[in-house]
Amino acid sequence: MDYVSPFDEQSREAEPLAPRASSLDGARIALLDISKRRGEEFLDHLEARLRSAGAQVRRYRKPTFARPAPHDLIEEIARDANLVVEALAD
Amino acid sequence: MHVDATTAPDFELPSVDGEPLSLAQLLPQVPGDTLLLLFVHAECPTARLTLRRLGPLGPELAAAGTRLVVIAEESVAAAARLTRTLGVDATVLAQEAPWAISKAYDVESVPTAVVVDASGSIAGRTEGWDVESLTDLLPVELPNDEPRWKPGCGARASYTVGGESDSLGASGDVTEAHEDMFERGWTDGLPVVPPTAENVERMLGERNPADSLGPVPPGMGEATLERVASCAVLAGCRPEYFPVVLAAVRCVLDPAFNVHGQAVTTSPPGQIVIVNGPIRDELGLNSGMGALASGARANLTIGRAVRLVVHLTGGASPSSLDRAALGHPGKLSFCIAENEEASPWEPLHVERGFQPLESTVTVMAGDAPSSVSDHRSISPADLAATIGWGAAGGWSPFMWPMDANSLFVISPEHARTLASEGWSKRDVREAIYAEVRRPARDLNRGETTPVVEQADPDELIAKWPTVDRIHVIVAGGEAGRFSAVIGPSMSMDASMLTRRIEE
Numbered sequence: 001m002d003y004v005s006p007f008d009e010q011s012r013e014a015e016p017l018a019p020r021a022s023s024l025d026g027a028r029i030a031l032l033d034i035s036k037r038r039g040e041e042f043l044d045h046l047e048a049r050l051r052s053a054g055a056q057v058r059r060y061r062k063p064t065f066a067r068p069a070p071h072d073l074i075e076e077i078a079r080d081a082n083l084v085v086e087a088l089a090d
Numbered sequence: 091m092h093v094d095a096t097t098a099p100d101f102e103l104p105s106v107d108g109e110p111l112s113l114a115q116l117l118p119q120v121p122g123d124t125l126l127l128l129f130v131h132a133e134c135p136t137a138r139l140t141l142r143r144l145g146p147l148g149p150e151l152a153a154a155g156t157r158l159v160v161i162a163e164e165s166v167a168a169a170a171r172l173t174r175t176l177g178v179d180a181t182v183l184a185q186e187a188p189w190a191i192s193k194a195y196d197v198e199s200v201p202t203a204v205v206v207d208a209s210g211s212i213a214g215r216t217e218g219w220d221v222e223s224l225t226d227l228l229p230v231e232l233p234n235d236e237p238r239w240k241p242g243c244g245a246r247a248s249y250t251v252g253g254e255s256d257s258l259g260a261s262g263d264v265t266e267a268h269e270d271m272f273e274r275g276w277t278d279g280l281p282v283v284p285p286t287a288e289n290v291e292r293m294l295g296e297r298n299p300a301d302s303l304g305p306v307p308p309g310m311g312e313a314t315l316e317r318v319a320s321c322a323v324l325a326g327c328r329p330e331y332f333p334v335v336l337a338a339v340r341c342v343l344d345p346a347f348n349v350h351g352q353a354v355t356t357s358p359p360g361q362i363v364i365v366n367g368p369i370r371d372e373l374g375l376n377s378g379m380g381a382l383a384s385g386a387r388a389n390l391t392i393g394r395a396v397r398l399v400v401h402l403t404g405g406a407s408p409s410s411l412d413r414a415a416l417g418h419p420g421k422l423s424f425c426i427a428e429n430e431e432a433s434p435w436e437p438l439h440v441e442r443g444f445q446p447l448e449s450t451v452t453v454m455a456g457d458a459p460s461s462v463s464d465h466r467s468i469s470p471a472d473l474a475a476t477i478g479w480g481a482a483g484g485w486s487p488f489m490w491p492m493d494a495n496s497l498f499v500i501s502p503e504h505a506r507t508l509a510s511e512g513w514s515k516r517d518v519r520e521a522i523y524a525e526v527r528r529p530a531r532d533l534n535r536g537e538t539t540p541v542v543e544q545a546d547p548d549e550l551i552a553k554w555p556t557v558d559r560i561h562v563i564v565a566g567g568e569a570g571r572f573s574a575v576i577g578p579s580m581s582m583d584a585s586m587l588t589r590r591i592e593e
Contacts, residue, residue, distance in 0.1 A: 008309075067583060
């Protein structure tokens with residue numbers, strides 16, 4: 001039967017996961033605060049632990065959790081960091 | 091189980107791999123080995139359970155000397171689909187009407203398992219899902235999960251008189267098409283109308299199928315008119331509903347509506363469509379009795395088509411990109427027509443700058459409706475208080491002010507009372523806004539706001555930050571003093587948007 005798909009198959013192709021890091025030593029880690037309440041508290045603790053494990057850490061912040069991160073912010077993180085932790089909060 | 095030293099009737103049936111296979115070809119070559127014929131059909135839950143439990147054990151059974159052969163009372167395509175979706179790893183044969191092989195083996199119910207030995211004799215038999223009996227027949231351990239016993243269902247062979255099956259054959263095709271839609275994932279969980287090229291072309295009319303309304307968040311599938319038409323067909327729309335669907339999808343894809351946030355949030359919202367203007371009557375949209383309920387094709391299929399665009403083209407399917415913890419039933423379909431004729435006030439689209447005779451859609455992000463009953467109040471002020479307080483628990487009983495839209499759907503009887511002292515719609519909204527306030531001390535618990543936390547305990551806090559968050563429409567049947575409040579969808583940065591229906 002000749003059907004018209006509601007799917008856009010092109011957009012449905014899953015991006016493969018990036019290779020997992022084997023060590024935190026010297027890693028440049030971006031911590032992304034998505035602007036939910038108390039997300040920064042979680043990231044404060046994470047930052048302390050990551051630093052004590054030898055990682056370099058930089059903090060970033062989305063203007064609102066309700067929308068995707070602005071393109072420029074994504075580009076900046078991709079340029080500066082090789083690992084990202086996004087704090088969902090709640 | 092009973093053991094009969096009778097000869098197994100011969101057969102030749104098409105396998106789902108394409109080659110016909112006969113009993114002679116399937117019989118074991120090694121004495122002591124056996125053949126397990128498992129009769130099933132797709133509509134029997136017990137047969138599906140059996141396939142799910144036994145089917146994956148095909149290789150293990152074969153290694154232990156028993157070849158599993160599923161004989162499905164289905165077409166080749168349906169047999170293949172049934173066994174593939176249930177993880178069956180075995181030979182699968184398809185048997186269509188008049189199901190002579192089932193009859194030859196006296197199969198009256200499914201599942202029926204028949205063991206045939208190397209000499210071609212029937213060595214055992216059991217019906218239904220019966221772990222104890224099957225364990226006696228088989229050389230492997232069966233999973234020890236509940237249920238361990240479940241009765242089967244009538245075999246197709248048992249309910250076709252004389253083997254004539256023209257009507258069943260036809261309904262079988264329809265069933266197959268519906269099952270095919272589920273297998274493709276082209277559904278919101280309910281049966282859909284298959285989007286055949288012909289159906290989609292009818293929906294499109296003269297429009298260019300390749301034109302696009304833009305990418306649909308969150309998966310960013312391109313909303314070509316052809317795909318939107320496919321969703322409208324799947325939803326069950328008539329072609330004359332399509333302009334409403336298109337206008338609503340245009341609103342939904344407007345960045346100010348932020349459907350991206352709504353589609354992926356753990357909170358519940360769906361996309362609610364409100365229709366105003368003459369098109370309500372032209373399409374038979376129900377704005378009267380049961381306006382928020384089941385029964386009207388136009389309302390249900392238009393709302394469903396919009397949701398399917400987000401769900402399918404946008405990829406926001408639950409447990410995938412849609413992360414809603416619960417969601418709500420309105421995420422299947424939620425399209426309201428305002429009962430402008432029963433309203434004492436200007437309708438929503440006129441409030442929002444359109445002409446009374448223009449037809450429009452308005453979209454809002456919203457949670458499930460909550461009913462508010464008041465059979466006693468006779469003054470607008472009292473009734474506005476009741477209806478307003480009906481929204482007080484929105485989002486959280488302590489989330490004040492709640493910076494989100496609340497849509498009050500006022501029934502005609504309530505509307506008459508609210509307008510009885512010459513109150514305008516604005517007066518009603520202002521009254522609700524002024525009425526629903528509580529002292530900060532009562533609100534400073536659970537999920538509250540910085541406003542409450544920083545306020546003097548006696549300070550009165552309003553439920554909404556401004557009256558602009560309060561919206562009012564009229565809908566419903568002439569009798570019944572019930573209104574409802576829809577919403578809220580918090581923190582989604584989702585504007586309510588209105589657009590003229592014109593395509």
